[in-house]
Amino acid sequence: xxxxxxxxxxxxxxxxxxxxxxxxxxxxxxxxxxxxxxxxxxxxxxxxxxxxxxxxxxxxxxxxxxxxxxxxxxxxxxxxxxxxxxxxxxxxxxxxxxxxxxxxxxxxxxxxxxxxxxxxxxxxxxxxxxxxxxxxxxxxxxxxxxxxxxxxxxxxxxxxxxxxxxxxxxxxxxxxxxxxxxxxxxxxxxxxxxxxxxxxxxxxxxxxxxxxxxxxxxxxxxxxxxxxxxxxxxxxxxxxxxxxxxxxxxxxxxxxxxxxxxxxxxxxxxxxxxxxxxxxxxxxxxxxxxxxxxxxxxxxxxxxxxxxxxxxxxxxxxxxxxxxxxxxxxxxxxxxxxxxxxxxxxxxxxxxxxxxxx
Numbered sequence: 001x002x003x004x005x006x007x008x009x010x011x012x013x014x015x016x017x018x019x020x021x022x023x024x025x026x027x028x029x030x031x032x033x034x035x036x037x038x039x040x041x042x043x044x045x046x047x048x049x050x051x052x053x054x055x056x057x058x059x060x061x062x063x064x065x066x067x068x069x070x071x072x073x074x075x076x077x078x079x080x081x082x083x084x085x086x087x088x089x090x091x092x093x094x095x096x097x098x099x100x101x102x103x104x105x106x107x108x109x110x111x112x113x114x115x116x117x118x119x120x121x122x123x124x125x126x127x128x129x130x131x132x133x134x135x136x137x138x139x140x141x142x143x144x145x146x147x148x149x150x151x152x153x154x155x156x157x158x159x160x161x162x163x164x165x166x167x168x169x170x171x172x173x174x175x176x177x178x179x180x181x182x183x184x185x186x187x188x189x190x191x192x193x194x195x196x197x198x199x200x201x202x203x204x205x206x207x208x209x210x211x212x213x214x215x216x217x218x219x220x221x222x223x224x225x226x227x228x229x230x231x232x233x234x235x236x237x238x239x240x241x242x243x244x245x246x247x248x249x250x251x252x253x254x255x256x257x258x259x260x261x262x263x264x265x266x267x268x269x270x271x272x273x274x275x276x277x278x279x280x281x282x283x284x285x286x287x288x289x290x291x292x293x294x295x296x297x298x299x300x301x302x303x304x305x306x307x308x309x310x311x312x313x314x315x316x317x318x319x320x321x322x323x324x325x326x327x328x329x330x331x332x333x334x335x336x337x338x339x340x341x342x343x344x345x346x347x348x349x350x351x352x353x354x355x356x357x358x
Contacts, residue, residue, distance in 0.1 A: 046258070050315040051356065060336065060345035061140045064108055067336035067345060068100035068216065069155040069266050070324035071162065093328035095347075096143070097336060098152050100323070101168055105146035107155075107182060110138045110347070138347060146180045146189050153216035154266060156225060160184055163225065163244065165218040167195070172206030172213060177251075179225075181244065194248040209284070212238060216323070217267035217278060220244070228278060229253070230263045237264045237278065239308055258310045261300050262286065266325045268333070270353060274306040277353070279325040279335065295342035297321050301333070303357070312357055319348070327353065 060067055073094040095110040151168030166178040179193040197213060206213065209232050217228040217237075225242040237260060238253035262282035269276055281287075281297035290296045299322040303312035316322065316335070320343035324336035333350040337343065350356065 046310050046313055048313045048315065049356070051317055051350065053317050054348045055332075055351045056349040058138055058347045060347055061138060063106075063142075064097060064099065064110075064140050065339040065345045066099040066103065066323075067097045067338060067347075068153050068323045069098055069165075069218075070268075070326040070334055070336050071096040071155045071157045072268075072326035072328040072334060073157070074329040093326075093334075095326065095328075095334065096155060096157065096162060097140075097324060098155055098164060100153055100338075101151035105149040105152055105164060105166075105180065107143045107145070107162065107164065108140045109143050110140055144182060144187065144189065146182075149178070149180065150174065152180075154218035154227075156218045156220045157184075158220055158222075161220075161244065163218065163220070165215075165227070166192075167215040167218065167227065169214040171208045172211045173203055175200035175213075177215075179242070179244070191247070193244070193246065195242065195251050196248070198250045198252045215240075216265045218242075219267045219269040219276065221269050221274075221276075222271060226267075226269075226276070227251075228257075228264050228267050228276075230265065231260070232263055232283065235259045235262070235283075255308055257302070257304065257308060260302050260310070261313070262298070264302075265321075265323045268325045268327050270327055270331060272331065273353075275311075275353075276304040276308065277325060277327070277333065278302040278304065279322055281322060294318065295320055295340055299335075301325070314356055316350070319343070319346075322348075 097108045097110060098106060146164060149166045152164050152166050153168040154165035156163045156165070160183070162182040162184060164180040164182070166180060175197050177195040179195065181190045181193065183190060200213060212229050212231045212233050214230040214232060215227050216230050219226050225244050227240040227242055229238040231237050237257045239255050240251050241254055243249060260280065262280045264278050264280040266279045267276055279299070279301055281299045284291065287298055290298055296318045297320055299316035299319050301314040301316065302310055303314070305311050319337055320340045321338040322335050323338050326334050328334060331353045333353055335348040335350060337346040337348065339345040
């Protein structure tokens, strides 16, 4: 019964042999493929870099084994300076997360065991280096639970609001999605916002994991919410602008990215540089060999400018199913990884965004 697997893996052997004669350097030009839909693609000259290792990592607690999105509180607003990386500014951020489909719509807040009990801030005194050295692990607290959901895949927020995004649609059976707004001051949920694709095809035409009407990434850019499609089919993430105050809205993609190395699972927004960070990993059908041998999803971060043009591509260290990304007040990148057959659920610290750019 090994023959079918070998047959499927054979093209990847050939591509690996071809790659040996064209080694990838830390910095090189990446030329996206030609557009594949009628929307205008944002195509620019793109640089690549391979990140060798995580700056730090911690196992995620049991209730959060399928973390599917992250929101770091306190990302500096546009036009301000990031917090200095001093002893006072080296504290870890307040991080919110959630699980994906099959779980209750719980809103979690990550903290560490030596944080002040009941504190509304994550870590009153410990710093990154001290925590990593002591191998402390984060614990989780359920802040609140929304009434209902189908497939929560992303979280976005600002000082007043958190939005859980019930936007998952791997199977291609949903034309209607929902946003679940949470008022942070009043600690209560508001009525769900309804989002409906304007050009959704008949369900019979969509095949599971082979269409672009699926999404797992949502950010707030200071003015509006931005949703990025996962894009199993085209490898070009379609971009939707959402009014967070609207109770119901029709979704029409305003533009799309250049072709990406794989599917998009989450996003973060850097207000200081007005850049979007799209987290993802290679499609299963394009990554069979690495998955079978190493359970390596070959994660990446695609960095877009304010006009959604692809500018940088960061290849992540070997990891599993990376599903969450956020930026803390020091503009450091945090990433969460779901539990898989060979890998545990982890929280990674990648490092400051500017130090990672080619």
